[in-house]
Amino acid sequence: MTTTKQASATAARLYGNELKYVTEVIDSEFRSSKGSGMMRRLEEAFAERFDAKYAISFVNGTATMHAALEAYGIGPGDEVIVPPLTMSATTFAVLQANATPVFADVDADTFQISAESIAARITPKTRAIITVALYGMSPDMDAIMALAKQHNLFVIEDNAQCFLGKYKGKIVGTLGHCASFSFQSSKHLSSGEGGMIITDDIELAEKIRKVQSLGYAGVGATKAKITKKDIQDPYYSRHVTMGWNYRIPELCAAVALAQVENIEPLVQTRVDAAALFTNAAKGFDWFKPQFVGPEYVNTYWTWVARLDHTDITWHEFRDRFVELGGDGVYAAWKLTYLEPMFETMNLLGREDFISAENRAQYKPGLCPVAERIAPRLLQFKTNYWNLADAERQAEILRATLQSFEK
C-alpha cells in the first residue's frame, strides 16, 4: 500500500513502502530466478514520474555522469565545461572519463552556472557541458541549450540536488540530453546511496546501460539484467564493450522505489521549510536569498543566502545563529579548482591528459564571481520532517538578522 500522508506530519523520512520492498528483496534471496526485480521497478517508476522515456539506475550520482560521458565517447583531450560552485562529483566524473574539466563562472544572484561564461569557455576541444541545478533550482537552460546546439555539445544535467524542479513549465531533467540524480543520504529522495539517469534518446540509453553493466550484450535501455538463459552456452559472447559494474544494489533500489512513490511530500517538505526562511529574511538588504525567477520552481535541497554585509564575517553570522538556538549552517564547498588536488595536480594519472594550457587555468582568478560569493554563502538545512521545527529555525534566523541591526 502506498502511503500518501504528508512527510512533515509524520516526522519521518522513510514512511511508505520501504520496509515492504526491502523484505521482498530479502525474501528473494537475491536470486534472479526468484527475482524481486527492484532495479527495473525503480527505473519504470522514475521514468514515469519524470516524464522520461528511459531511466537507468546507478550505484550513485557520480557514476551516472561518468557513464554518460563514457557512453557519449568523451575521453582524453576533450574538454567538458562545469561550474566550480558545486559538490566536486560533477568535476570528478569528467576526470574519471580522462577528460579535461573547464570551469565556467556563475551568476551572483542565482548562484547557477551562467550561459555567458560558458560561451566564453568554448574552444574547438569542447565536447560537453555539465550543468548543475544548484541547491534545487535549474540554471537558465534555454540559453545553455542554444549554445550547445550551435557548437554541437552534449549536455548532462546534474540534478543531484533537484527533484521535480521546474523551468518554464518543464520538469528539470528533461531539458538537456540526459539528466543525473543522486539518492545519497542528504538528497530529496534517499536510499543511502544510489543514482539515476534519464533520457529520451534510445541510442544514448542503450550505451549508458552497457557502461553501467560491464558492457553486457544482454542488457539494454529497458533491460536491467542479463537473463540466465543467455549464459547457458559456453560460446556465449558476453561483453560487447568495456564497462563498469555501476548497478544499484537491489536493497537500495527497494528503498528508492518507495521514495519515488512519496516524492511529492518529500519535496514539498523542503519547499515549505524554505518558504518560512524566505519570509523570515525579508527586509534585510545585506542578506540575499538565492534569486528565483518567475519561470523557475526551486525545490530547495537547501535554502541559501549570500551575506553581503561587509562588517559581519561568515563565522560571526553562523555563531550568532547557533547561539540563538539555530541548528547550524553549512558553508558552500570550496570551489573545485581551488582544491589541493588541482594545485598539486594529484589526479591519479589523469593530469597526463590535461594540456599545460588547461592546467594553468586552475588557479585563483579563473571564476571571479564564484570566488567572491562562495565564501559568503550560508546554506540552511530544509529537511525538517516536522514543520514546527522549521518554523522555529526560521524565527531564529529572523532574530539573528535583527540582532546585527541593533
Ligand SMILES: Cc1ncc(COP(=O)(O)O)c(C=O)c1O
Ligand atoms: C551537485 C551534486 N552532484 C553530484 C553529487 C554526487 O552524488 P553521489 O554522492 O550520489 O555520487 C552530489 C552529491 O552527493 C551533488 O550534490
